[in-house]
Amino acid sequence: MKVTMDPALRDEIKAALVAAIGDRKVLWKPSDLLPYAADNSRMRPDEVSKHLPDIAVLPESTSDVQAVVEVAAEYKIPLIPKGGGSNRTGMLIPIHGGIVIDTIRxxxxxxxxxxxxxxxxxxxxxxxxxxxxxxxxxxxxxxxxxxxxxxxxxxxxxxxxxxxxxxxxxxxxxxxxxxxxxxxxxxxxxxxxxxxxxxxxxxxxxxxxxxxxxxxxxxxxxxxxxxIPESAEVLMAFYDDIWTAYKAALRMTESGVMFVGADLSEPADPEACGAPPGKRAALCISFEGTKGEVEADVGYVKGLVRGSGGFLAGKDDAMLFYDEFTKLWCGDRALLGAEDETTAYVPTERVREFYDTLWDKIMPKYGMVPVPGNKYGIDVGRYSMSYCRFSIPERERGWEDYRMALAEVAGLAVALGGSISSCTGVGLKNKDELVLEFSDVAMETMWKIKNEFDPDDIMNPGKKLPKRKGGRLANGIGPAERKM
Ligand SMILES: Cc1cc2nc3c(=O)[nH]c(=O)nc-3n(C[C@H](O)[C@H](O)[C@H](O)COP(=O)(O)OP(=O)(O)OC[C@H]3O[C@@H](n4cnc5c(N)ncnc54)[C@H](O)[C@@H]3O)c2cc1C
The missing domain is CATH 3.30.465.10 (Uridine Diphospho-n-acetylenolpyruvylglucosamine Reductase; domain 3)
Structure with a gap:
């Protein structure tokens, strides 16, 4: 691992930053920069920890940020704003070095x-x-x-x-x-x-x-x-399989009843979650509002569940499942082994086709297998999401196969009229696939916006948008040449 910038230039920039915001807020020792070499994304094995920023800063105010940006603009060096570092697509990897602006303070x-x-x-x-x-x-x-x-x-x-x-x-x-x-x-x-x-x-x-x-x-x-609402409740219903449950969930959204969120999955061990034998799919629905509202909405949905072949879990099982799910949702899933996920947005009527093609045709071809309990993760309603999690095989071609699988899943989501990533963004992971989803005119418009805001391409360069052909679009829009 190395710091990418010419050492004399780096010293000059460091001195300018220290003069602008004080040395307490500027980090330059390699050991201080190490935490900024990665984020929560899956990286090509030979790329892991390869990219260090040249400098990191810890601003405390808007004027600190302004001062840092002015230095970076003068030297035309990359700036990477950082929050909690939890993104999963390589948005923070300093592939061109530069200054990380850590907003922690x-x-x-x-x-x-x-x-x-x-x-x-x-x-x-x-x-x-x-x-x-x-x-x-x-x-x-x-x-x-x-x-x-x-x-x-x-x-x-x-x-x-x-x-x-x-x-x-x-x-x-x-x-x-x-x-x-x-x-x-x-x-x-x-x-x-x-x-x-x-x-x-x-x-x-x-x-x-x-x-x-x-x-x-x-x-x-x-x-x-x-x-904060007066009352909150969680309802859990078990169904024979995911598609019977999905049909019931759609009926619920079509009814117009108000719920907070509804997640559909096939838990690894449904019986441990309170399901009777033979019921594989769990639909977990949360409600919030005034006491009267919640009682009425919960009562209405219970009726829908009973009428659609569902089994209603007891209140304790529902809460236990919700708490376990929350634990998984809020942290444990960050401990990635050789795994990754997709978060496509797929139009309602094509969701089954999406999963069938993904699990029957694409993933087996590349040796990807579902992580138990994570074959399906469907959020139902106005911000629907089709999630799944898979293991990446440890073999020589593992990385290439993983990338091919991702590209095919992206192509599938787009072909079905959806979007490649409904919650994890683009970063480095999805940027080559972006052109599948957007027309040339849309891509050109995005580059024009980027160019207008950031003509020297110093703001998190190399992320979000794919490279323009030959570094430039036909009409000449392109990043200004770097000084370094
Ligand atoms: C266990 C787990 C669960 C997750 N669940 C969800 C989920 O439910 N929903 C969801 O949407 N995502 C989820 N994610 C993905 C991730 O947490 C989100 O993308 C999150 O919003 C990123 O926030 P962050 O502060 O960690 O940003 P970072 O990872 O630090 O940065 C993300 C991007 O934002 C930019 N950025 C950060 N701060 C600024 C700023 N001040 N100005 C300009 N740009 C900035 C960075 O440059 C980078 O490109 C999950 C991730 C994990 C690990």
Whole structure:
């Protein structure tokens, strides 16, 4: 592992950064930079820990970030904003070296506005810290990602984070009222007033949703919050198999009944979760609201379950399953062995075809096998997701086969009218497949946006967008030549 920059240049940049923000906030020793060489993604074995940033900084304020960006802009060196580091697609790997902007110290709550139901925060606060803070006011953000203990507000916005409370509360992109962003030339952009909707300017804040740090650095976010509901309940229903359960779940969403989230799976040991013999699929549904609302909605869904051949688990089993699922969802899954996952968005009527093709045709061809209990993971409702987790074979061609399988699954999701990645973004992992999903005109428009915001390509370069042919599009749009 080596630091990529010319040592004299690195010393010069280090000195400029220390002068700008103080040496307490600048890291340059290789041992301090090591944690920034990887994130939560699966890397090609010979690439692991190969890429070190040249420098990392720990800003505490917008003006610190501005000062760092001004130095990077002057020298035209890459900048990689970092939140909790939990992304799974290589968004943080410093493939071109440069400066990591670690937002860990930018974790302050700046304003809680109860009458207008919003909170303004710095980007490095974790979703968990924010929920705990808001609970003191009887409020909640409800952005419950599996990674919420470590994922930050800045990271969640920049990856278009999915929340398992999607049905009732939406996802992070629905909750953004305004952002403050330091642009690639050091100017500060405020995307608009702190309002949930407006019919005036372009919705600039949406450009930063899922931008993966390639357009600017979010330094402040104002987000819609909700009062904590009076009552909450979890219902669990078991079915013979996943497709009978899926049909029942669709009937529930079509009925218009309000639930918070609904997840469908085939647990590794259904009986241990309270299922009677022979029932393999579990549908776990959560509800929140006033006591009366929850009672009515739960009663209604119980009727639907009984009418669709489902078996209702007891309250204790349902809670136990939900807690176990939460543990898995919120952490254990981060301990990846030779495994990975897909998170495609597939139109409702094609979901079965997606899984059948994936498990019967694509995965066996490349030797990928489902991780027990993770063959299916379907979130049902307005933000549906078709998840699965698989083991990667340990053999010589393991990596190539894994990449081929990913590419075919991506092609399948797109061919069925869906999207390659509904929650894990693009990073390095999915960028070559992006062209399957978007037309030439759409890709060119994205490059134009990137070019407008970041003409020197210093903002997390090499991520999110595939390389343009020959480094440039036919119309000449391309990154300016680097000085180094
Ligand atoms: C166990 C586990 C469960 C997960 N469950 C979910 C889930 O339920 N839903 C979901 O959506 N994802 C999930 N993920 C994926 C991941 O946690 C999310 O993508 C998360 O939102 C990333 O946040 P982070 O703070 O860790 O960002 P990081 O990994 O630090 O960064 C992600 C991207 O955001 C950019 N970025 C970070 N901060 C800023 C900033 N201030 N300004 C501009 N760009 C910035 C980075 O440059 C990078 O490109 C899970 C991951 C794990 C390991």
């Amino acid at each position: 930018m974790n302050k709550v700046l304003e809680v506005n109860i009458p207008n139901l919003y909170v303004t925060v710095q980007p490095g606060i974790t979703l968990k810290e924010l929920e705990e803070h808001l609970a003191g006011y009887g409020l909640a953000l409800n952005q419950e990602q599996g990674s919420f203990k470590v994922a930050t507000v800045g990271g969640s916005i920049s990856t278009a984070g999915f929340s398992r409370k999607y049905q009732k509360y939406g996802i992070i992109s629905d909750r953004i009222m305004s952002l403050e962003v330091v642009l690639a030339d050091g100017r500060v952009l405020r995307t608009g007033p702190k309002v949930l909707y407006t019919s005036t300017g372009y919705r600039l804040h949406q450009l930063f949703v899922g931008a993966e740090g390639t357009l600017g650095i979010i330094t402040e976010a104002t987000l819609r919050v909700e009062p």
